[in-house]
Amino acid sequence: MNEIIFFGRNKKPKLIKNEPNKIIKPIQFKFENENENENEKQIKQISTSYFATIFLFENGKAIEYSRENDSNQNPQKIQIENIQKVTVGYTNLAILTKEGNVFAKGLYMDSDDEKKFINISSLIEDKNDRIIQDIVCGDDSVYLLTSNQNVYGIGSNRFCQLGFDSKTLKKAEKPILMMKNVSKIFSSNASNSFFLLNSNQELFCCGGNNYGNLGLGESRRKETKIQKLTKIQNIPKGKIIDVQTGNFHSMMLIEDENSKRKLYSTGNYQFNGLGKTANTYEFTEIKSSLFENDDNILEFSIGNCNTLILTSNGKLIASGDNEYDQLGTGNTEDNQIFLIQIEIPKLRFNDISNYHVSSGNQNFFLYYSLSSFSNF
Template structure:
């Protein structure tokens, strides 16, 4: 029952054998030894994709039965394939790290870990008592401390209390924390305004959690972070080459992305940000993208960067009537569009 489309760099690791290193249009991804004539109802839940997390050197496919397959860079031709047999709830991959959250939730300071998020070289933990912890590199202040005081840590350090959500990205050296009052805080790399702090805050590194004042109105549900740009729904900031705002300078506060491709009746179902590209899926089955495209990661058939939003032609989807159950996962320089079961029918128990 899997439907997975892949496009972008097919190398480090090489995920699809007998295909070129650059795949510039979406093609069907199949797991090794997957039989197209196999009875689709047989062990359906064990084969159904729940989540895909892909970074620079690794990609993890998580299934609804709590098992996972990880592909690691092994050689120029073949990846190392690892079966993970734990009861897994979520996986997250960065450039220099990865983390796996099991159904038991793991334990941090006698509290259950409810969520894990990867930055490029850091991992963030959210516990059941709404405490946010950071672990790993603090080179850019992405753990909320001065890098000279705390260059890195192998043990989780408390960043902030009363946190409802954490947002970072596979190639990001910065992080956003959202509290229960919908107040947004950020710290870390801010070289081209990717924290959205405004023109008055142009410091390269923000080494303490700072409140973001100019954020879009309405409830924040998701933020996606790239290397040098950030996206909140149809608002963006950061490097002009990647943020979709068609301006020849960095944007230092969140600004609305305007395009004829977005209409009032276009509901954004899902969006994802990779290293320098963004993909957006709408309720009328449009796939829209912008940003870096050196490896074909936008899936529009070429390798030219796109500074303004473009519509990407995708093959006919098997479950097009259930378009709201499709998700996007942008990697370092590749992309996945995949179908997963509706969240109202979980296989695993929630913590």
Template sequence: MNEILFFGLNNYPKFIKNEPDRITKPIQFKFENENENENENENEKQIKQISSSEFSTIFLFKNGKAIKYLKENDSNQNPQKIQIENIQKVTVGYENEAILTIEGNVFAKGKYINSKNPKEFINISSLIEDKNDRIIQDIVCSAYSIYLLTSNQNVYGIGLNQFGQLGLDYETLKKTEKPILMMKNVSKIFSGTDSLHIFLLNSNQELFGCGYNEYGQIGLGESRAETKIQKLTKIQNISKGKIIDIKCGFTHSIMLIENENQNPKRKLYSCGHNRYNGLGKNRSTCEFTEIKSSLFENDDNILDISYDGFKPIQIELPKLRFNENISNYHVSCGYRKSFIYYSLSSFSNLEEDLIKLFERKEFCNISFKTRKWRNNRSS
């Protein structure tokens, strides 16, 4: 089993027994049933992905199996097996879950996905009208909707459309339990666990957004002037470069852009409400503007981003020593909890290093690829 570090809210469920309800420093996380399959190949026990929200946390292993913890789990707070095989990706929203299999099928559950039985997984990819478009390449959950990117580069949405997050006027479509086509020629989908907005990037690096925009979190209009963007609209005035990633919070968004002609190559931009300093700067903004901090001296090392934050800080991970070129660890952020997971074979005792994170109390918001930490740099 690979190493997992956990910090944040440690109740409902109680991830780590005999520990306080709030864990402020990363400590090792162990599954209660990790010895259940002692004869299983060690490589088959490695964590591939963790997806977490307020109500559920799913752990996906490299063998294509998954388990989950629920907020209302049994009294022992033990994980439950997910009875789906060959899983490629998992994603959870505020009140929904979706699972992508290696074969390209998507199984999902939730109040707005299957109102008759919201706790039962159903194959939503099989509900796409065009039978030639049912092989799914990627999936993303938002708070109450799920988005499917097909092998033909088409995006379908299913679930709630209260703020136009499915790309249609609310009066035309309030919700749907059948996937509807939103946009063609799409390369990436971006959204967030509790967000009510979405971004779609086409093959020409043109970005489109729709959904809840009261705080300018789509990067369009003025705050409170355009509460709903009820159709996919092109996002203008974005810095030149390749969009690597976008993460969406409830009231803000953070974008990572790479430009080979600038130094550093990678820069962060944010927009939306700054009530909890989630923008990494001192004011709210309705357009994507750069996040500037001394922590970002070498933004080439920015690895990935997640959606909640307070201010840029550094967190030193205890008892870890990295190889100089290590890059295969991951950070996963959920509702008031964060996980850092990595393979034991990736580490040596050559040097200590730091992972830089955005952090709002027990939340973390950005992870960096590790690099050698020089003694003449502040910690």
């Protein structure tokens, strides 16, 4: 069985038919494509952004709600089999298959047709490095982590998000090697920044830093672009579970030796989900009475100007842009600087650890899945 809860902007094409353009209170999501019986398939992952929303099922098939869909606003089947993971950026999307191939489409891809998928993993020059283990999309770029633990980037480099000077490299039409000996890669669908962990568990970043959102400290907050992968100093102790970045802020989830998880954020507080009332230029802990002693943070998701957090006590916590009342406060003129708890329908399943969150440009999903991609 599935459970998908949706709220926020019901943008064109409408994700839910016969509903208003903005959905204030979280509601149950149901697939309209009844003839395909999609609603009986088990959800594996949801990835959403301005460009599209993709639903991936456990059978390795996926459907796409795209801004280019037909006038009936029906979802389209993605004609790729054995899909392992999907990731949607602001202007592009990428798909990882179980065989380790990556197909992508959208702007900044080396294709005459932005709607056509191309196998970008096959474009890696080293033929022995074409089996891909993980993928993430940024704003206008795609990042590939190979089975040899090497990271490649493809797409736009206008904010130096590929780790090179944007004046000499405006975009990469083929994957370019960014770093070797990498264990994890991190980005976010609305981000022009990129993070990675190397094999020594050191965190590196590059790309847009307009609001100090890369956490490099006060001395570097005025650098709007970080041209090469740069090590971040003063990282809090513990195991880094996830790092995500939006246009104005970044967040990091760290697990300590007692398996307690804490959130840290950096960037600008005025428009987004920083969870604090002052700018910060290093990753500092977010403290809130909503995080009780017996409560633990399961995962979080960053959209353009929002943060969505899920806890082990079943709390859905958010802050940030509220233009479409996607936070359910009833006041669209009031951005939520402080973390607030969002009222949600009673959940069908008791195992809260199998629920996951996904933030888009102006909408949110809470969904049940036995697969987790926050720590892929």
